[in-house]
Amino acid sequence: MIQNYFKIALRNLWKNRLFSLINIFGMSVGMACVVILILFAQKCLTFDEFHAHSDRIYYIQTEINDQKHEKTVYPILEQLQKNYPEIEAGTHIQTWYLPWIHYGTKDLQESTVFVDSTFFQIFSFPLKYGTPTTALKGHHSIVISEKIAQNLFGNINPLGKTVTLDDTLQFKVSGVLEPIPSNSSQQFEVVLPTHLLFSLPDFKKRANWFNIFSPVFVLLKKGTDPKALEAKLPHIVKNHFVPESRDNSLHLSKFKHFIHNQNPTFKGLIYGAIAIAVFLLLIISINLINLNMASALPRLKEVAVKQVIGATRSVILKQFWLEAGIVMLLSLWFSGFFAKYYLIPSFNQLREGHMQLDISLEHDYPTIVIILSISLLVTFVAGTYPAYYLMQLKTTEAVKGKISSNPQRGRFRQNSLIVLQFVLAVMLIVGTLGLRQQINFMKTTALGYDKNNVLVFNTNLDYRNSSTALSAGRVVLDELRQNPNVESFCTSTLTPVKYWYNFNEYYPAKNPNQSVRILHASTFENYFETYQIPFIEGRSFLDNSADSANHNIIINEAAMRAFGWKTAVGKQLRQQNDPTIYTVIGVTKNFHYQNLKESIEPLLHWYAGKQKLSNFLTIRLKDPAKASTLIKTVEARFKNIPSRRPLSHFYLSDELAKTYRPIDSIWQMISFVTLLAILIACAGIFGLISLVAKQRTKEIGIRKALGASVTNIVAMLSGQFLQLVGIALGISLPISYWLGQKLLETFAYRTQLQWWYLIFVAIFALIIALVSVSFQALRAALNNPVESLKTD
Structure with missing residues (x-):
């Protein structure tokens, strides 16, 4: 039986190969974009969670005049560890300067952090060579990244090798870092002990109970109540801070919030990616349903005959599920290649070193599970909808190839889908234009100085x-x-x-x-x-x-x-x-x-x-x-x-x-998704007008026999879809304008969303809808009316 299902599925997919190719192409590119957006969101939402003790890592915030800062005074860590046994370990993470590292004939300078000896006790950055517990025990120990080790020493294990810092200081390599995950808020190539900073007069002068410049992280013991510990921190302020700073307050904040508190707009970027993924997923799902309906209608007699000879609903549903599943499986396969070899490199190039994406089964299984779950859901809906539609028709009429069920109900469902599809596409277009307008405004507005020459x-x-x-x-x-x-x-x-x-x-x-x-x-x-x-x-x-x-x-x-x-x-x-x-x-x-x-x-x-x-x-x-x-x-x-x-x-x-490249890169990504949404929406209309033309074959034949011209027939078929697009515009334009204004309000200096953008989007949407329906409408209008009338 399963073999027969596959034979019938492959036969039908090949028979409707145009729809199949449109389906597979639209789903492949669409799902690839969804994969990237969900992967990006997953990486961002799981920032710093790869550390073994991430739930117990906190950092000290300093609040001054109702403004919270992610740093505090340098000497506070010693007092915290001395006074509060709830703290298991603590470390500073300073980025004071970038020392030069010399070995042989090579000199290099890379991002450097200065930390305490307990750094690897708190953070789970894996070492390729060396032991985390002892890597920073020596005052002249240095931990370097795999990239630096390769540049300085080649492919050998460099543990114990001596390098020279700033021409004077001798340090021994005590560890080599594995590559740091892209969703780590701490990114560095070199790790050095903090005591080295006290040889610098400027640092020593600033490391007092007044200057707020030091990120301080603590690992709490299991079972510690962070709120109870935070309630004790005013004691530190009262007894140690300089008099001018005793109005400051200290807070314990979870380490996983560090990246978001440092970048307040970061959450907006994450939720924006999720929203666009949902929009795109809805559009490609509607498109798949529309095209499945269009390709399923010619199988009316097949479904009716199966029902007459005793096929149950489950038999018919399995057949349609299998066909939708094959399309989805092929789409996922192509989308994986497209995402890995084109979208991810393009995304990483746009991000210029920030939050680089990659896909691995070990770390990105949540994204893979989400995508597979979505694919199963879309397959289920896309297979169920046309199967139920055909099974609800009167069997006596369906055996003759006639659609005699309530046409208005079926059309209402189809019309609702196409309206929803265009509403989403128009909202993306307006958002893209609004963001482009804001970027141009920021690039061209007066800055208060002359940047030219x-x-x-x-x-x-x-x-x-x-x-x-x-x-x-x-x-x-x-x-x-x-x-x-x-x-x-x-x-x-x-x-x-x-x-x-x-x-x-x-x-x-x-x-x-x-x-x-x-x-x-x-x-x-x-x-x-x-x-x-x-x-x-x-x-x-x-x-x-x-x-x-x-x-x-x-x-x-x-x-x-x-x-x-x-x-x-x-x-x-x-x-x-x-x-x-x-x-x-x-x-x-x-x-x-x-x-x-x-x-x-x-x-x-x-x-x-x-x-x-x-x-x-x-x-x-x-x-x-x-x-x-x-x-x-x-x-x-x-x-x-x-x-x-x-x-x-x-x-x-x-x-x-x-300085505008990050937001430019966001605009480029949204523009690509918007273009894709437009193309998929056009494919959806193409499928629906095929369905409508098939449903109205006899009507078209009669009209032509009574003298209707090709223009009349094309106008009749196209008019219905243009009305749907008009309804979609009526719904989407006010919502898009409101959302566009909300988007622009996130900028301190912003432009206004131009009203004529909405007119442009409306005209553009009508044009692409007209182009999409014209081909199929013209094809239906040119059919021989004698053949059309034979459908009875």
Whole structure:
């Protein structure tokens, strides 16, 4: 019997090979996209859960003025472990700087974390070589990634090998890491002991009970109540924090929340991926049902005859389930190849190293189980619906090939499916256009500085001799002052494209109760002039000793408003836990120092001293066409300065464009899914009009015999579907507009969804529907009416 089922299934699939190919193609591409979206969501929802003790790992949050920070003061860990036996182990994870690692003739610098010896006791990062419990016991132990081990030592086991850090420190390799999962919030290549940081004067100065800069993680003992432990933390604040910080509060937060608290928009990305997967799944499922209905209708007599000779419902259902299952199985097979060899590499390329996807049976079985469950459900529905529809027809009429059941009820079901399919497709189109509009707005809106004709050299090259670099750098700067193509230039620790998240509390020198959290940074002379950041009042820094000696500062308009001032020049400020009095000499207009997704916060610059080489050398060009000559000149000068890194450069406008790549990549992924949804919706209409044309074969023949033209027949068949699309537009456009506005509200600076977008989408939807139905409608209209009338 099973053999007969397969024979009949394969025969019918081949007989309706056009529908079968459309089905398999639509399901393959659609399911591949669903696989990627669900895999991405699964990776994100299971961030950091691969650690053996993930349910007992917590980290310390510091709350300041109702704002929670994922870091705290450095010395707190020692007191926590000393005072609270509920804590089994703890560690810092610092990313203070990137040391150079030397072995033989090779030098490299990779992402580095500084941790305590208990790091591997808390986190389950597997080692290829070495023992986790002892890997960091020695003060001069280093754990490296497999990639670094390969680069430095080749294919040998490097345990016990000695490497040199920053030309002076000898460290022994005590462990080699296996590749870190992509859904780990901690990504690094080198692990070093934290004690090394105390040899750095700047770190030692900051590692006090005031500065909030250290991520601290603890492993609680089994059975510990986190809330009860958190209730004890105010004791730490009261007895150890500096007086200025005793209004702060501490919280214990689950480690699995770390990634979401660091990136508040991350959950929106996850739920967005799930929503798009559901939308796409509905569209491809409806399409499969529609096409199955269209291909099942010619089998009316087959089903009726089987019922007459005694076939039960289960026999007929098994036949249709098997056929739907074969289509689904082939689709899954093709979708797996498409996902693995095209979509995943494309996705990873768009993400540029962030959250790279891969598929493995060991780690991604939840995704595989979900996809298989969905496939079984879709197979069941797609096989059951046409089988029940055919079995409900009158057997006496069905044996003759006639459809005499209530046609309105059947059409209502079909019409509902096509309306739902187009509602989902239109919502995706409107969302895609809205996101594209927002991206263009962010790329073209005024930033508060001039990004054009600005050439930036990255001069943070790790010079081998700092005094030599300093004197050689002055020569370079003197030559730039004489260059006729240089309008202005500056050296700086950062650029307006991106500022470090370095905050402190400032308050008026005479009013310590009025504090404002301000992002602060240092800079040199000519910074504001080179980037053409305008001033509201006051002046810029001058290259003299007075601005440094007087501790002069420049704030932005947002900072002035935060203090409630109408004028700020001459006002004096202090930082918490710092007796220095700073004097405001200028106020700049607000400018966007991060992308327009974020709002402009209070900003302060202090004077870094006499101009010298720093992280960046920025040049505003008079004639961009002559930039290549200037670049060659600067590169030639820097080749004579010994350094570990080569000089590199970029244009500020290009670097700014890079900050929008993550959201651009999201738009590209949504655009691909939207295009797919449109194609599948067209295939669904193609299948339904085939079904309708078959149901109305006799009617078409009679109309043609009575003189109806081909145009009349095409208009009759097409009109019904255009009405359905119109209904879908009436439902979807208001919902899409509302959802589009909600999407844009997640951006601090946003555009408005244009009304004419809705008109464009409506016209576009009608056109693609008309194109989809025209072929089948024309084919039905051109049939010989004599043959059509024979259907009776």
